[in-house]
Amino acid sequence: MNISEQWIAFKTIVIKEFLRFIRIWKQTVLPPMITTGLYFIIFGNLIGERIGEMEGYRYVDFIAPGLILMTVITQSYANTVASFFQAKFQRHIEELMVSPTPDYIIIFGYAGGGITRGIIVGLAVTTVSMFFAQLGIHDLAVLVSIVVLTATLFSLAGIINGVYAKTFDDISIIPTFILTPLTYLGGIFYSISLLPEFWQNVSLANPILYMINAFRYGFIGITDIGLWVSYGIILAFIAVLYGYAMYLVKTGHGIRS
Amino acid sequence: MIHRGLRALSLCFLLHAYMGDSWKCAILPDWLQNLRLYLSMTCALKITNLHKTYKNGFVALRGIDLYVEQGDFFALLGPNGAGKSTAIGIITSLINKSDGRVSVYGYDIDTHFAEAKSCIGVLPQEFNFNVWEPIEEILVNQAGYYGIERRDAYRRAEHRLRQLGLWEKRHEIASNLSGGMKRRMMIARALMHNPKLLILDEPTAGVDIENRRTMWNFLTQLNRQGATIILTTHYLEEVENLCRNVAIIDEGRVIEHTGTKALINRLGSETFVLDLEKKVTEPPCLDCHAVRVIDGSTLEVDIDKGVGISDLFDNLNHMGIKVLSMRNKTNRLEQLFMQLVDDRRQP
Numbered sequence: 001m002n003i004s005e006q007w008i009a010f011k012t013i014v015i016k017e018f019l020r021f022i023r024i025w026k027q028t029v030l031p032p033m034i035t036t037g038l039y040f041i042i043f044g045n046l047i048g049e050r051i052g053e054m055e056g057y058r059y060v061d062f063i064a065p066g067l068i069l070m071t072v073i074t075q076s077y078a079n080t081v082a083s084f085f086q087a088k089f090q091r092h093i094e095e096l097m098v099s100p101t102p103d104y105i106i107i108f109g110y111a112g113g114g115i116t117r118g119i120i121v122g123l124a125v126t127t128v129s130m131f132f133a134q135l136g137i138h139d140l141a142v143l144v145s146i147v148v149l150t151a152t153l154f155s156l157a158g159i160i161n162g163v164y165a166k167t168f169d170d171i172s173i174i175p176t177f178i179l180t181p182l183t184y185l186g187g188i189f190y191s192i193s194l195l196p197e198f199w200q201n202v203s204l205a206n207p208i209l210y211m212i213n214a215f216r217y218g219f220i221g222i223t224d225i226g227l228w229v230s231y232g233i234i235l236a237f238i239a240v241l242y243g244y245a246m247y248l249v250k251t252g253h254g255i256r257s
Numbered sequence: 258m259i260h261r262g263l264r265a266l267s268l269c270f271l272l273h274a275y276m277g278d279s280w281k282c283a284i285l286p287d288w289l290q291n292l293r294l295y296l297s298m299t300c301a302l303k304i305t306n307l308h309k310t311y312k313n314g315f316v317a318l319r320g321i322d323l324y325v326e327q328g329d330f331f332a333l334l335g336p337n338g339a340g341k342s343t344a345i346g347i348i349t350s351l352i353n354k355s356d357g358r359v360s361v362y363g364y365d366i367d368t369h370f371a372e373a374k375s376c377i378g379v380l381p382q383e384f385n386f387n388v389w390e391p392i393e394e395i396l397v398n399q400a401g402y403y404g405i406e407r408r409d410a411y412r413r414a415e416h417r418l419r420q421l422g423l424w425e426k427r428h429e430i431a432s433n434l435s436g437g438m439k440r441r442m443m444i445a446r447a448l449m450h451n452p453k454l455l456i457l458d459e460p461t462a463g464v465d466i467e468n469r470r471t472m473w474n475f476l477t478q479l480n481r482q483g484a485t486i487i488l489t490t491h492y493l494e495e496v497e498n499l500c501r502n503v504a505i506i507d508e509g510r511v512i513e514h515t516g517t518k519a520l521i522n523r524l525g526s527e528t529f530v531l532d533l534e535k536k537v538t539e540p541p542c543l544d545c546h547a548v549r550v551i552d553g554s555t556l557e558v559d560i561d562k563g564v565g566i567s568d569l570f571d572n573l574n575h576m577g578i579k580v581l582s583m584r585n586k587t588n589r590l591e592q593l594f595m596q597l598v599d600d601r602r603q604p
Contacts, residue, residue: 001371005404012401019394091385098349098379099402100371257311257352
């Protein structure tokens with residue numbers, strides 16, 4: 001396959017993924033919008049007014065970037081894990097396996113689908129946020145790059161989960177028991193400077209903390225962690241996850257007998 | 258001179274031992290590579306010493322060799338679990354082989370996987386599509402995986418769907434189709450990139466007679482247009498009607514690899530069923546033929562190969578027995594297939 005044919009194969013997978021989640025928008029786009037709206041009403045308006053300011057910003061404005069990025073994380077992950085597992089379960093992954101599409105294009109394509117869903121649902125949630133919070137843009141380049149990189153990272157993680165998953169339960173274990181706790185403890189609702197030193201250090205082991213802080217910097221210009229450290233951590237995770245996903249697909253783990 | 262030749266030969270041997278075929282691509286000039294490719298092109302599929310042992314220790318293939326010529330209509334037969342689907346899985350890269358070599362139109366599936374895969378269209382035994390996708394989309398996406406532009410893919414999908422009588426259903430999601438329609442849709446999908454080699458794993462399983470015959474005509478037409486077809490099926494009349502060559506696999510080994518006609522000619526005797534005008538109480542005495550009465554107006558006659566059946570009718574006529582119709586008791590190939598498999602399994 002030459003480069004232009006590979007590009008067509010990549011586009012095909014992304015379009016197929018886009019149509020898949022848009023076809024079921026009531027399950028994929030609408031629920032996160034409602035959930036985020038509820039977060040804003042409860043934590044932003046009802047409780048947030050009693051909390052006052054956080055790092056010099058209204059509480060609702062402080063939590064808005066985290067809530068948006070949380071949606072990007074869960075949606076990009078959910079898209080690839082569900083889609084890859086479904087493709088294995090219904091065996092239509094074979095359509096790709098018998099074709100000359102290289103393994104890395106399969107990974108890029110699925111990740112592209114996850115990134116697309118993460119960004120589209122992220123934009124939908126941002127629209128909801130605007131009804132509650134005053135969102136200004138401090139650094140557009142940081143905002144865009146962090147969203148894309150974060151969505152990439154979790155799309156790749158979703159592919160790996162999808163490769164290993166054997167039952168529908170297996171695709172919900174990691175989001176429920178690992179992703180959600182790490183996201184909530186990643187500084188969406190608070191600044192880690194409020195924590196005792198020990199817990200501040202523990203929090204630094206949470207990769208999501210770096211993403212949320214960098215993303216918050218893009219909106220309001222404050223962060224607990226250096227921007228380049230965040231980029232470094234995210235890129236390192238992407239490299240490791242991509243390498244591992246490639247290894248799994250190349251060896252046919254869970255796909256080929 | 259001899260010394261230099263020997264040195265070159267030993268270098269080739271070492272390279273081959275360490276790098277398989279890939280060294281030839283790196284060292285040989287283009288024209289020699291093309292010549293090599295052209296010479297191997299007459300062969301659509303070549304399988305050499307193919308082995309497969311699954312992780313649970315089950316040995317599915319024990320070193321099979323197969324050769325399918327370009328333009329052939331080839332049948333791959335065998336009882337359930339014989340290794341047919343494993344062999345097809347390896348050819349189409351859905352199963353990792355344990356050992357051996359497979360080349361498709363001269364392209365080794367290990368060293369030239371993209372070229373080899375581009376030559377193959379496959380219809381698997383089980384449904385393997387997204388049941389929630391409209392069928393036109395399934396076809397267009399499949400074309401995309403082969404690097405075909407979306408606009409061109411829509412044109413091809415229209416052509417194939419019309420050919421297989423599914424155009425009106427193009428916006429339906431696949432789960433709404435009947436079993437026969439799903440099979441036809443999968444054939445259309447396998448043909449989206451105009452493959453040179455079409456592998457059909459039980460394409461007519463669960464398909465009604467009318468659809469089966471339509472499918473036969475379609476496949477015959479494809480074969481006449483130059484496509485090489487490999488077919489696995491349990492309907493042996495299908496093989497007798499369609500295929501020129503046949504291989505029989507049993508317990509992971511090829512036990513027969515020959516022309517369909519040559520195989521049928523090996524049959525020692527055939528059993529015919531004769532429907533009579535009037536009832537008979539005892540089997541008529543016929544030289545050279547074993548005769549049994551089934552239900553008075555039906556006879557079963559064993560006729561040895563080489564013995565003309567016109568004598569049979571003459572003799573019956575002399576006895577005043579009029580035959581209304583005649584048919585084979587079982588499909589001839591089926592009879593042979595059972596014989597071959599049984600012979601092998603007897604201790």
